[in-house]
Amino acid sequence: MLETERLIFRSYSSDDLHLLLEMTSNPDIMKFIRHGNPWTKEEAIESLNRYIGWNNEGIGLYLAFNKQNSKLVGHSGLIPQIIEDINELEVGYWVVKDEWGKGYGLEQAKAxxxxxxxxLEHPRLISLIQNGNIGSIKVAEKNGMKHEKDIELLGKRVAVYSICIT
Structure with a gap:
C-alpha cells in the first residue's frame, strides 16, 4: 500500500466505523464536506460501505496513519466522480482536527x-473544493493544480481544480 515519509495508508474495513465516525462527527472537519454538517451514523455506514467497495477496486479513500505513533491523521485517495457528465478522478483528503497545520493535507494530496x-497513468486528476475552503485551495495549488472553473454540486458552489499530463 501507499506510504509517504510520515504516513502509511490502508484500506477501510467493516471494523473502521468508529474511525470514520470520529472524523465525520466533528463539525469543523465536515464544514466543507457534502452538506456541511456532521454525518449521522447511517450516513457514515453508507459511506464506509462505499469506501470498502472502492478499495476492493484499488481506488477510493484510504485511512492515513502516522508511521511513528500509528495515530489516525485522516483519510485520502482517488475518488470517482461524475462532473458535468464526465467521469473524473478526484484527489480527496481530510485531516483530523488535532493534526491541522502540520502539512498532512498536502502530503496526502501529493502522494x-x-x-x-x-x-495508474490517469492523464487528468481534479480536486473539488467548496467555496470558502481556503486551506484546501492552498493544498491544491501547492500540489500543482490550477483553478479550472466553478460548478454547482449538490447545491453548493464548488471550485474544480485540475492537473493534466500531456
Missing part, C-alpha cells in the same frame, strides 16, 4: 496525485 498520474 495520491503521483499515484494517479504515474502508477
Amino acid at each position: 495520491w496525485k503521483e499515484y494517479g498520474l504515474m502508477d
Whole structure:
C-alpha cells in the first residue's frame, strides 16, 4: 500500500466505523464536506460501505496513519466522480482536527496525485473544493493544480481544480 515519509495508508474495513465516525462527527472537519454538517451514523455506514467497495477496486479513500505513533491523521485517495457528465478522478483528503497545520493535507494530496498520474497513468486528476475552503485551495495549488472553473454540486458552489499530463 501507499506510504509517504510520515504516513502509511490502508484500506477501510467493516471494523473502521468508529474511525470514520470520529472524523465525520466533528463539525469543523465536515464544514466543507457534502452538506456541511456532521454525518449521522447511517450516513457514515453508507459511506464506509462505499469506501470498502472502492478499495476492493484499488481506488477510493484510504485511512492515513502516522508511521511513528500509528495515530489516525485522516483519510485520502482517488475518488470517482461524475462532473458535468464526465467521469473524473478526484484527489480527496481530510485531516483530523488535532493534526491541522502540520502539512498532512498536502502530503496526502501529493502522494495520491503521483499515484494517479504515474502508477495508474490517469492523464487528468481534479480536486473539488467548496467555496470558502481556503486551506484546501492552498493544498491544491501547492500540489500543482490550477483553478479550472466553478460548478454547482449538490447545491453548493464548488471550485474544480485540475492537473493534466500531456
